[in-house]
Amino acid sequence: MSHPHSEPHGDCLEIFARLSEYLDAELPAVTCQELEAHLADCPPCIEFLYSLRKSIELCHGCEGEEGPPPLNPEARDTLAAAYRRMLARRGGVDL
Amino acid sequence: MAGEMQVFDRFVEVFRKKIFNYSLQMCGQREDAEEVAQEALLKAFQNFDQLRDPERVRPWLFRIARNACLMKRRKSVFAPAQELSLEEFLPASQPGGTPRRLEIADWSALPEDQALRGELRGVIQQAIAELPEIYRAVILLRDVEELNTAETAEILDTNAEVVKTRLHRARLAVRQKLDEYLRGRRN
Numbered sequence: 001m002s003h004p005h006s007e008p009h010g011d012c013l014e015i016f017a018r019l020s021e022y023l024d025a026e027l028p029a030v031t032c033q034e035l036e037a038h039l040a041d042c043p044p045c046i047e048f049l050y051s052l053r054k055s056i057e058l059c060h061g062c063e064g065e066e067g068p069p070p071l072n073p074e075a076r077d078t079l080a081a082a083y084r085r086m087l088a089r090r091g092g093v094d095l
Numbered sequence: 096m097a098g099e100m101q102v103f104d105r106f107v108e109v110f111r112k113k114i115f116n117y118s119l120q121m122c123g124q125r126e127d128a129e130e131v132a133q134e135a136l137l138k139a140f141q142n143f144d145q146l147r148d149p150e151r152v153r154p155w156l157f158r159i160a161r162n163a164c165l166m167k168r169r170k171s172v173f174a175p176a177q178e179l180s181l182e183e184f185l186p187a188s189q190p191g192g193t194p195r196r197l198e199i200a201d202w203s204a205l206p207e208d209q210a211l212r213g214e215l216r217g218v219i220q221q222a223i224a225e226l227p228e229i230y231r232a233v234i235l236l237r238d239v240e241e242l243n244t245a246e247t248a249e250i251l252d253t254n255a256e257v258v259k260t261r262l263h264r265a266r267l268a269v270r271q272k273l274d275e276y277l278r279g280r281r282n
Binding site: 013016017019020021024026047048050051052054055056058059060061062063064065067068069071075076078079080082083085086087089090 | 186219234238
């Protein structure tokens, strides 16, 4: 599994399927070691892994910037009333 | 009392925006997303007693929101159920040249400029919006909201393995769109 090569080959397909689990530290230790042994000799997989990691980082917090329109007073009153009832039931609460 | 209402206002401000954004991506309609955010917060206050661990308020709220989204599901956004295969995201090798390299962009040179960063965000949001619903639901919770695998599985009524599989395919699809964008900029 650990011979140097410069283009994707059969082992890369197995690696390809586990890259997210590797980046999320969700792989079993043995599988993780096998994957790292492969990566050590596989520049294409390293390059791909780097791009996947960057892509995931860019997704963090990438929610819409507009957000909802302001809450109208009537809707706020409804929520506030439900919130007060909740507090009354619980005798105070940490949200 | 004033302190309690400050907590209320802060809670509503933070979670209304989060739920609205999630719901907008899931429902595709601003009006639906607004209603879902309102309904989810109301249900949360009404049913807060059911939440045993206040630390888990975020996944609990998203679960309520997700169910509200399902009630509003519209065929144009939720159907048809489409599977993404791993193979379609394998990058090709560049023809010729030794050693051969993958046809992927130079990710070490991502734009630092604020406007271009904004453009990247747009590419990501569009890529996520184009994903089939089962993948979109997972990547929004795992990578945008940064909930963990177990929380995501609980929200979506599925198991961790399904979440991992769908997340990986969703990530590959988004990476591919970004890669195409970066290569387009280079050219």
